[in-house]
Amino acid sequence: MEEERLVQGQVEIFRQLFAFADSMVLKCAVELGIADIIHRNGRPMTLHQIAAELPATSPDIGCLFRIMRLLVRKHIFVQHDPPAGDGINAQPEFGLTPASRWLVKDGELSLVPMVLWENHPSALAPWHCLSKCVQEGGVAFDMAHGVDIWGYGAVNPECNQLVNSAMACTSKIIVKVVMAKYEHGFSRLGSLVDVGGGTGAAIAEIVKACPHLKGINLDLPHVVATAPEYQGITHVAGDMFMEIPKADAVFMKWLLHDWSDEHCIKILKQCKKAIPHEYGKVIILDAVLQSNVKEDAWEDTRMVFDVTMIAHTSGGKERTEVEWRKLLKDGGFNRCNIISLPTVASLIEAFPN
Incomplete structure (x- = not known):
């Protein structure tokens, strides 16, 4: 035996x-x-x-x-x-x-860009630094490349394009799920700003489905410089830690998991400044770890995403429901709803009052 x-x-x-x-x-x-x-x-x-x-x-x-x-x-x-x-x-x-x-590359929904980025040598190199992160702390991507992933993308157009394409393909997939389960959540809004929205694929899909919305896409200058024009979308180059354009609501997809709690609180405080206090909200698409739910088909992927945050970000992580609620409260959002979706991410709707 x-x-x-x-x-x-x-x-x-x-x-x-x-x-x-x-x-x-x-x-x-x-x-x-x-x-x-x-x-x-x-x-x-x-x-x-x-x-x-x-x-x-x-x-x-x-x-x-x-x-x-x-x-x-x-x-x-x-x-x-x-x-x-x-x-x-x-x-x-x-x-x-x-x-x-x-x-299928030209399919309506495709994960090809994600496969190409996650298996690119630049993306794989930081994984060889995980043990050093455990032993000494620090950032795996910096150890491998001498700069964080955002700085690396700024001076490496090929990788910048791969990352942007990977984010765009996942945006299309996840926004389709969101619109099927949460379209009512956008109905009373007049404007929506996508913070860290890459080249604008996600906000464009939302505005396409809800044409009454005025869409704003905020990201770093080198990212929005390659963004295509979308009807109803204004691209804004900026720094989310300094200022977020004003809108009825803030949308953040796969963003807060890139950052430490301290950085997330700074972002959330800027979000609170950007939205109307009486009816504004933030709409977050991110994983919610549920390690005690064995039958969840997505939980292994969420766990792998969490370790990917060690490899690719400066302090990012996936969070449990308890951690999300505490983070949001510390950022000025005392009330939230967590809505499960048939994908790796959940939708977190948070309100300042």
Whole structure:
């Protein structure tokens, strides 16, 4: 019995040890555009059919097969074996699954930019500094690159574009969920400012669904410099620690988890100054850790996001409901509602009175 437990322990260590390979083959599939090829074809395809559409003159079919075999094992693609009577030369076909549909670059909803950023060498380097963070404190991204992620983006246009695209794709996904469950929450507002809104994808989606809103997108100068024009949206270059444009409500998506409690309190106090005291509110989209809820399919992802904050931010973290309520109170918001969503984030609606 003890020997069986030890063997199972070894299995688990090897599974975790090579977990990075799952992410790497996912990135490989995205770079090759395999999901796009199958999606364009409209039906499952053989390896040779897929290879014929790859951006390569002489693709290695054997290598492609081994990549696809693992992706099938991980339920990213599905393999359809030929019927028994089709002969010895019949080939299996590979099709899309609910997972690989999120890897179609031109799909209405796609996670391709997120896959490319999180697996970029610049994003991966800080993960090698986690033990040093435990031993000495400090910021992993600074240790790896000599500057924080915001400063790095300011002088590295490629990474700035990757981060902005990753945030934009998640914005589209999460805003769709929000509008399905919270559209009424915007109905009485005349204006909304998205703080740290990147290139404006999230606020643009909200204003598109609620055209009565005046939308304001606030972010750093090098971020809004690459922002496209959206109908009903004004881009503002600024510093959220210094001043937030006035509006009926403040919207913050995946923002406060980037910052320490001290920084968040400063941001929240600026939010309070920006909104009308009698009816204004902040609308926060961020994870709410629920480690005691074992059946929550998103909790593992929330935990990984929390460690990602160690790797990529200066003191950021995911928070429990108790931590959120305390943080909001310290920032001047004594009342809040937490609304669960069918995604990794929850919606937190907070009021100054």
